[in-house]
Amino acid sequence: MATTHKFEDLSVWQEARQLVVAIYAVSKTRAFNQDFGLRDQIRRAAVSTMSNIAEGFERGTRKEFVQFLNIAKGSNGEVRSQLFVALDQKYIGEKEFSALSEAAVLLSRRLSAFIRYLDEFAGNSRVRKPARRLSGNLQPSTGNLQP
Secondary structure (H helix, E strand, O other): OOOOOOHHHOHHHHHHHHHHHHHHHHOOOHHHHHOHHHHHHHHHHHHHHHHHHHHHHHHOEHHHHHHHHHHHHHHHHHHHHHHHHHHHOOOOOHHHHHHHHHHHHHHHHHHHHHHHHHHHOOOOOEOOOOOOOOOOOOOOOOOOOOO
């Protein structure tokens, strides 16, 4: 298993981030923006996808990471469902819907593949090394870090 030291390096997190950017952009249009409930819900679901990938990674154990990836996958499904509402209400056109829906489906597939990979990996139960503990006064023991 390749070692990743931060969640920002994960391609699934990067793809989720790109989807958030796209959802925010499309939901700024006048009609979409005035539907506060749908606008806020689709944005929250997109952000939840990205955030759960990060939170699961930061938990450090493979079991928890997989659990949070499954939650992220569920939030991503919520985004896809809400895109249908936006299409049906004519907040977005077919072209925007297709592009966003395709991106969400691809992300869902990649999350599924990543979950399968982590489930099958027989290595250490940790997905990353635990952070070094700081001394009781919260100062780094090396003293080399700048504020």
